[in-house]
Amino acid sequence: MPVRRAREASLLQVIWFILVGMLFTGYAILDGFDLGVGMLHMLGKTDLDRRLMLNSIGPIWDGNEVWLVTAGGALFAAFPGVYASMFSGFYLPLMMLLTFLILRAVSIEFRSKQPQKAWRLAWDIGFSLGSLGAALILGIAVGNLTMGLHLNARHDYTGGLLDLLHPYALLVGITTVALFLMHGSIYLVMKTEGDLRQRIEPWVNRAIIFFIMCVAATTMATLLYIPYVGRHFRAHPWMFVFALANMLAIANIPRAMHLKKEFQAFMSSCFSIVMLMCLLAGGIFPYMMISRPRVNSLTVFNAANTPHALSIMLILAIIGIPLVASYTFAIYWIFRGKTRLDITSY
Amino acid sequence: MTSATLSRIQFGMTLSFHYLFPPLTIGLGVIMVILEAMYLKTGDEAYQQATKFWAKIFALIFAIGVATGIPMEFQFGTNWAHYSRFVGDVFGSALAAEGLFAFFLESGFLAILLFGWERVGKKTHFMATLAVASGSIFSAIWIVIANSFMQTPGKPGQAYRLVDAGTPQAHLVLVHFADLVFNQSSMQRLSHVLMAAFQAGAFLVISVAAYYLIKNRHERFARISMKTALIVALLAAAGQIITGDLSAREVAKYQPAKLAAFEGHYAAHAPAGMSIMGWVDPAHRRVDYDLAIPGMLSWMLYGNTHAPVTGLDAFKKRDQPPAQVVFQTYHAMVAIGMVLMLLAMLGVFFWWRGTLWTKTWFLRILVVSVILPEAGNQLGWFSAEVGRQPWIVYGLLRTVHGVSSAVAPGEIVASLGMFFFMYVLLTFLFFYLLNHKIAAGPADPVAQAQQPNVPLLYHDRAAT
Numbered sequence: 001m002p003v004r005r006a007r008e009a010s011l012l013q014v015i016w017f018i019l020v021g022m023l024f025t026g027y028a029i030l031d032g033f034d035l036g037v038g039m040l041h042m043l044g045k046t047d048l049d050r051r052l053m054l055n056s057i058g059p060i061w062d063g064n065e066v067w068l069v070t071a072g073g074a075l076f077a078a079f080p081g082v083y084a085s086m087f088s089g090f091y092l093p094l095m096m097l098l099t100f101l102i103l104r105a106v107s108i109e110f111r112s113k114q115p116q117k118a119w120r121l122a123w124d125i126g127f128s129l130g131s132l133g134a135a136l137i138l139g140i141a142v143g144n145l146t147m148g149l150h151l152n153a154r155h156d157y158t159g160g161l162l163d164l165l166h167p168y169a170l171l172v173g174i175t176t177v178a179l180f181l182m183h184g185s186i187y188l189v190m191k192t193e194g195d196l197r198q199r200i201e202p203w204v205n206r207a208i209i210f211f212i213m214c215v216a217a218t219t220m221a222t223l224l225y226i227p228y229v230g231r232h233f234r235a236h237p238w239m240f241v242f243a244l245a246n247m248l249a250i251a252n253i254p255r256a257m258h259l260k261k262e263f264q265a266f267m268s269s270c271f272s273i274v275m276l277m278c279l280l281a282g283g284i285f286p287y288m289m290i291s292r293p294r295v296n297s298l299t300v301f302n303a304a305n306t307p308h309a310l311s312i313m314l315i316l317a318i319i320g321i322p323l324v325a326s327y328t329f330a331i332y333w334i335f336r337g338k339t340r341l342d343i344t345s346y
Numbered sequence: 347m348t349s350a351t352l353s354r355i356q357f358g359m360t361l362s363f364h365y366l367f368p369p370l371t372i373g374l375g376v377i378m379v380i381l382e383a384m385y386l387k388t389g390d391e392a393y394q395q396a397t398k399f400w401a402k403i404f405a406l407i408f409a410i411g412v413a414t415g416i417p418m419e420f421q422f423g424t425n426w427a428h429y430s431r432f433v434g435d436v437f438g439s440a441l442a443a444e445g446l447f448a449f450f451l452e453s454g455f456l457a458i459l460l461f462g463w464e465r466v467g468k469k470t471h472f473m474a475t476l477a478v479a480s481g482s483i484f485s486a487i488w489i490v491i492a493n494s495f496m497q498t499p500g501k502p503g504q505a506y507r508l509v510d511a512g513t514p515q516a517h518l519v520l521v522h523f524a525d526l527v528f529n530q531s532s533m534q535r536l537s538h539v540l541m542a543a544f545q546a547g548a549f550l551v552i553s554v555a556a557y558y559l560i561k562n563r564h565e566r567f568a569r570i571s572m573k574t575a576l577i578v579a580l581l582a583a584a585g586q587i588i589t590g591d592l593s594a595r596e597v598a599k600y601q602p603a604k605l606a607a608f609e610g611h612y613a614a615h616a617p618a619g620m621s622i623m624g625w626v627d628p629a630h631r632r633v634d635y636d637l638a639i640p641g642m643l644s645w646m647l648y649g650n651t652h653a654p655v656t657g658l659d660a661f662k663k664r665d666q667p668p669a670q671v672v673f674q675t676y677h678a679m680v681a682i683g684m685v686l687m688l689l690a691m692l693g694v695f696f697w698w699r700g701t702l703w704t705k706t707w708f709l710r711i712l713v714v715s716v717i718l719p720e721a722g723n724q725l726g727w728f729s730a731e732v733g734r735q736p737w738i739v740y741g742l743l744r745t746v747h748g749v750s751s752a753v754a755p756g757e758i759v760a761s762l763g764m765f766f767f768m769y770v771l772l773t774f775l776f777f778y779l780l781n782h783k784i785a786a787g788p789a790d791p792v793a794q795a796q797q798p799n800v801p802l803l804y805h806d807r808a809a810t
Contacts, residue, residue, distance in 0.1 A: 059461045062409055063453035065416070070445035072419055077442035080434020087423025087430075088750035094424055095761040098417050102768045105413045106775050109406075113782060154514060156427070157752040305435045309520040313442050320446030324454075327477075331454050334465050 012311060013304040016078040017285070019317060023074050025277040027067035028138075029183075029270050034061045036184015038104060038131025039177070040203065042124060049196050050124060051112060054346050056191035056339040060332075061108065065101065077313055081155060081303035082288045089149060089157025089289075090141055093164060097137045104130030112346050132177065139176025143169030146284060147226055151291035155298055168221055175214035179276070182207040183269045186253065190262040191339045204257055204265075212250065222283075228290070229283035239282050246275035350749045352758040353425040356765065358731075360417050362724055363769050367411035369723050372486055372540065373547010373578070374404045375479030378459075380574050382475050386468060396570050397475070399788035400551065401459050404478075406779050408456060410772060417765065425758065429738055429748030435519045436506050436526060437492055444488035452481030486543065490536045491527055496739050497730070498530035498600045505529055508742070518742070534596045535730075538589040542726065544582035545686055546719040551575035552693070554784055556712035559703060567788045569703065576693045583687040590683065591646070597733075598647050601740060602656040603665065604733035607672035609643055610636075611657045618643040618655035623677060626670040631659065633673070667735045676729040682722035689715055 034057050044050035057064075076083040087094060107126035114120070147168050150159040185203045192200060222229050233239045249272040256265035284290065289298040304310065378400050385393035419441075422430050430437075458466060458474035466474070499506055499518075505525040506518040520526065552575045558568035598605045605611075610626040610633040611618045620642035624633040641651030658666050693712070696702035702709075738745040 059457040062412055063450070063457060065412060066449045066453045069412075069416055069419055070449055072423075073441045073445040076419075076422060076430060076434060077438030080430050080438060083423045083434070084427035084430040084750070085752075087420060088425070088427035088752040091424050091750075091753045091757050092760065094420055095764055098420060099764055099768060101416065102413050102772065105409065106771055109409065109775060109779060113779070154751070156750075305438055306519045309435045309439060312520070312523045313439050316439065316443050316446060320443075324446065324450045327454055328450065331457055334458060334462060 009307040010301060012307050012314065013300050015314065016304060016310055017281070017288070017300045019321075020071065020074050020078055021277060021281050023067065023071035025274055027064075027071050028277065029273050030060075030064035030067055032135075032180045032273060033057070033184045033187035033266075034064050035131040035135045036180040036182070037188060038127050038184075039135065039181055040184055040188065040200075041131070042128045043203065044196075045199070047120065049199075050120075051341060051345065052192060052196060052339055053188060054108065054111065054127070055341060056188060058339075058346050059335055062105075063328075063331075065105075078305055078310060079288060079298075079300075079303045080305065082298050085151060085155045085157060085289055085298060086141075086145075089151075089159075090144070090164065092161050093137050093141065097134055100130040100133035100137070102130075104134065108346060135177045135180045136173045139173035140164065140169045142176065142280065143172030145289060146172065146222065146229060146280065148290040148292050148297075151289065151296040151298070153296055155289070155291075155296060155303075168225060171214070171218055171221055175211070175218045178207065178211040178214040179273065182211045182253070183266075183273065186257070186262065186266045186269050189257070190266050193338045201257065205254060208250065208253055232282055232285065242275050242278045242282060246272050246279065249275060347755060348746075349425075349751075349753060349755050349758060350746045352755055352762065353421075353749050353753075354745065356425065356758060356762050357421055359762070360414065360421065360765055360769075361727075363772075364411065364414040364418055365723060365727060366720060367407050367414065368482070368486070369543035369546035369719070370407045370550050371404055371411060371547070372482045372543035373545065374400055374407070374550065375482045375547070376544055377547055377551055377571075377574055377578060378404065378475050379479045380578070381570070382472050384574075386472055392566050392570055395788045395790075396567055398463070399567065399783075400571070401475075402783055403550075403554075403780070405456060405460050406776070406783065408452070408482075410776055412453070413772065414769070424761075425750055425753060426738075426748050427750035427752065429743065432517045432743050432748065433496075433739055435517065436495060439520065439523060440488050440492040440495070440526065444485055444492075448481050448485035448488060450481075451477050452485065455481065483540065486539060487536060490539050491529070491532045494529050494532035494535050495526055497535070497734055498596070499739055499742055500525060500529050518739075530600045531593075531596045534589065534592040538586070538593045538726075541582045541586045541589050542719065542723050544578055545586065546716070546723060548575040548579035548582060549686070549689075549716045549719050552579060552712050553714065553716040556709040556715075557784070558787070560706060560709050560713065564787050565703075572693075572702070573697065576690060576697060579686070579690040580694050583683070583690045586683055586687075590680075595647060598655070601733070603658065603661050603667060604672065604730075606656060606658045606660075607667045607669040607733050608676040608729065610669055610673045611643070611655060612659050613657045614660040615654045616657065617641050617652050618657070620646065621673075621677065624673070626673045628669055664736065667733050672729050672733045675725040675732070679722050679725040679729060682718050682725070686715075686718055686722070689718075 037053055037057050041050060041053055044053050072083070075086075103126050107123040107130060111120055111123035111127065144164055144166070147166060149157055150163070152158050182204070185200060185207045188200045189197055189204060249268045252268045253265045253272075256262070256268060286300040287297050288300060288303055291297040305313075378397055381393050381400065382397040384390070385397060455474040455477035458471065459478050462471060462474065495505060502508060503521055505520065505522060507521050508516065509519055510516045551571050555568040555572040555575065558564045559572070594605070594608075597608070606618075609618055609621055610624060612631040617640075619638040619640040621633060621636055621638040624636035624638065626632075627634050644653040644655055645651045647653070647655065658669060689712070692708065693702065696705055696708060734740055736744050736746070738748040
């Protein structure tokens with residue numbers, strides 16, 4: 001009986017690891033193109049270009065950010081130990097992230113409210129900078145989680161700010177920027193038409209090349225410097241499916257773009273993000289915050305809530321997630337098609 | 347200053363700023379539902395026009411609410427890491443429920459409410475409005491449940507059990523989810539918070555409508571909005587008397603130190619009066635300049651003016667909340683509640699007499715009236731949260747023990763400065779945009795029907 005209990009407990013913990021991972025993946029997919037559009041915003045030549053680009057995310061960017069709140073909430077709900085150590089450990093970077101997100105929101109709201117060139121330029125810069133900064137910090141955080149941090153016996157972070165800006169973490173940060181640039185440029189092609197669309201199309205290819213270079217560098221650096229990440233892949237070679245599927249998805253993007261199937265290209269990009277998150281999760285599991293020394297690490301099993309709390313939340317999730325998924329899909333369906341400006345636009 | 351003090355300042359500041367916005371959206375949600383239901387029922391385009399206008403205001407307030415809400419959730423982890431570890435097993439499920447059942451509902455359907463008039467049918471649109479209003483209320487439900495657990499965790503074995511007591515790893519685990527949801531104070535406090543939110547939304551509408559009436563602009567729209575909001579304001583003010591009484595009884599029963607601080611009642615075991623105003627003198631443990639009805643609190647709670655009420659002296663010095671702050675914020679809140687009741691009654695009375703629309707002096711008061719419920723909401727939360735001190739989870743974890751040990755005071759000073767700067771910017775943004783929308787007024791339905799979806803290009807000098 002105790003063995004069965006323990007097995008049920010660890011199953012619940014793994015389920016919640018996957019659910020929290022799904023929420024962060026959802027956030028990466030949705031706010032990923034938002035942030036990408038923000039970073040590309042300054043490439044729009046005329047004011048009309050920029051307004052069309054901004055309004056391509058107009059009705060949805062706010063909702064996409066809610067995914068970050070929910071993913072953070074779910075992390076708190078299921079793994080409070082990880083939530084506490086991660087958020088207090090990444091104190092200043094997270095405060096910077098908040099600054100960038102608020103700056104971005106303010107810029108979106110302000111930008112089109114006054115006609116002066118300088119006014120619009122200032123908020124355009126705010127929008128781009130906020131988007132770039134947010135993407136970079138999110139990536140740096142992922143890099144640090146992969147690489148490991150100094151935690152003490154109470155799992156509190158003992159390093160400083162400069163430790164978080166390790167070259168490997170910066171590399172993952174830049175890779176994330178590249179990923180969102182690619183994702184956002186494809187989204188823009190999907191949402192624009194005519195002249196603007198033709199000017200955006202070459203950005204996609206450049207972004208893909210940039211992204212592939214970053215992924216190659218990150219992969220090599222990971223295998224060289226952080227060998228523990230590869231151990232599950234060596235033990236279970238089937239897990240290379242994720243890497244293979246990721247490559248195929250990325251390779252499909254230029255093909256689909258060439259065939260003018262931009263929706264397929266966008267789906268490939270989404271799929272690529274899912275595969276990258278699977279690679280990340282497969283690499284670090286069961287660690288959620290790996291520590292130096294290793295014994296102080298937070299894992300899926302030592303940082304999770306009790307099985308009772310997890311099972312109650314699982315019931316809530318089983319009711320809630322299909323509801324959220326269905327109406328999110330319905331809303332995107334209602335707002336499908338090309339972006340046009342009207343009286344309600346930014 | 348210590349990390350704990352700085353973290354409290356930061357949390358207090360960011361929460362106060364955040365809490366200016368959600369009550370307005372909760373109240374506006376109800377009013378939009380009523381207006382759009384009237385549109386469906388009567389087909390009168392004026393109701394649709396009113397719904398559209400308030401939806402725009404709602405969206406602005408909601409956007410600032412989201413932007414200021416993310417720091418709230420982050421701070422549990424960044425500044426209150428030990429608190430998060432201590433309470434995570436119990437607290438987590440309420441936050442997860444808020445995310446799953448409230449946030450997505452509100453933010454997702456808001457897109458349809460705002461941008462979907464031409465894309466979905468009338469009834470679907472109404473359902474979207476209903477979803478947005480429900481989402482904002484669901485959010486209040488779960489967050490008040492979580493906060494109420496911090497106020498009244500109940501007995502061990504109900505909602506929680508304490509494990510590893512006495513060690514640094516001491517933490518709570520969830521026992522009965524139902525006891526968390528229906529804890530000793532959650533339903534009383536929820537009803538009180540919702541009524542206050544309905545008042546905030548209603549008085550926002552009243553203020554703007556009164557402004558238009560004085561200026562003789564958008565008269566039809568202003569009258570429709572004013573009537574709807576006055577009814578909501580009157581019902582909520584009446585409800586507030588009941589929920590306020592329920593809340594006070596709950597506080598008396600489960601948080602006697604807070605109740606004693608509300609009234610500046612020091613004597614450990616004596617009948618207590620009810621002050622109208624006064625100035626607490628903690629050194630001499632009394633209230634100066636006290637204007638009080640003797641025995642009133644005893645009578646309200648126990649139906650007997652001589653019934654003893656537990657006073658602050660019954661608690662060790664280190665377990666007492668700061669009485670002055672709690673006393674003043676509580677009494678200011680109650681006073682505001684009375685004024686709001688009076689304003690709503692006068693408004694309905696003048697409306698019934700038919701003189702409201704031209705009674706300029708009264709309309710002028712109404713223009714600024716939205717400040718009152720906003721202040722009342724802030725003061726009420728101050729008295730509730732400061733009254734819980736020195737505990738972060740009442741009787742179980744002290745506030746100073748909840749703070750993160752990985753964060754240095756200097757880092758908090760940096761983030762405080764950052765929040766201050768960003769919130770000044772947000773305040774400016776909010777008033778700028780609100781003013782912009784109020785100056786523009788509701789869109790004229792006739793003009794809009796003639797020119798659907800005109801690209802808004804007249805500002806685009808760079809485009810030509």
